[in-house]
Amino acid sequence: MDSAKPGLVLTVPVTQLGPGARAWRGLKRMALVSGIGVVLVAVPLLHVCGAVVALIAGPIAGVFAWRARAVLGACEIACPKCSQPVLVPDQLPGWPARVHCAKCGAMVELQLGEAAPS
Numbered sequence: 001m002d003s004a005k006p007g008l009v010l011t012v013p014v015t016q017l018g019p020g021a022r023a024w025r026g027l028k029r030m031a032l033v034s035g036i037g038v039v040l041v042a043v044p045l046l047h048v049c050g051a052v053v054a055l056i057a058g059p060i061a062g063v064f065a066w067r068a069r070a071v072l073g074a075c076e077i078a079c080p081k082c083s084q085p086v087l088v089p090d091q092l093p094g095w096p097a098r099v100h101c102a103k104c105g106a107m108v109e110l111q112l113g114e115a116a117p118s
């Protein structure tokens with residue numbers, strides 16, 4: 001998002017993740033990536049890469065999945081630069097959630113808004 005422009009207010013479907021859901025999500029991602037690494041250990045010429053994927057990339061992927069505090073549902077928003085529709089994929093992690101406009105290539109960053117003062 002261009003910092004010179006004011007932010008837009010949008011309504012998108014969001015599921016807030018609690019501590020348990022975040023931990024479970026991180027563990028699932030780590031098991032998936034580490035599992036792929038374990039499978040690669042059995043492949044000749046890739047066994048060293050498999051060990052690196054299993055022992056290093058798996059935990060890193062798990063931490064990145066754990067960091068997401070919310071997941072967004074699929075929706076369509078307008079690009080703030082070219083006003084073309086931008087598709088937000090289902091299960092996009094946030095905050096901030098970032099998508100790129102397919103038309104102009106601008107990055108659209110979605111932040112959690114604060115409640116308006118009453």
Ligand SMILES: [Zn+2]
Nearest residue numbers: 079082101104
């Ligand atoms: Zn655009």
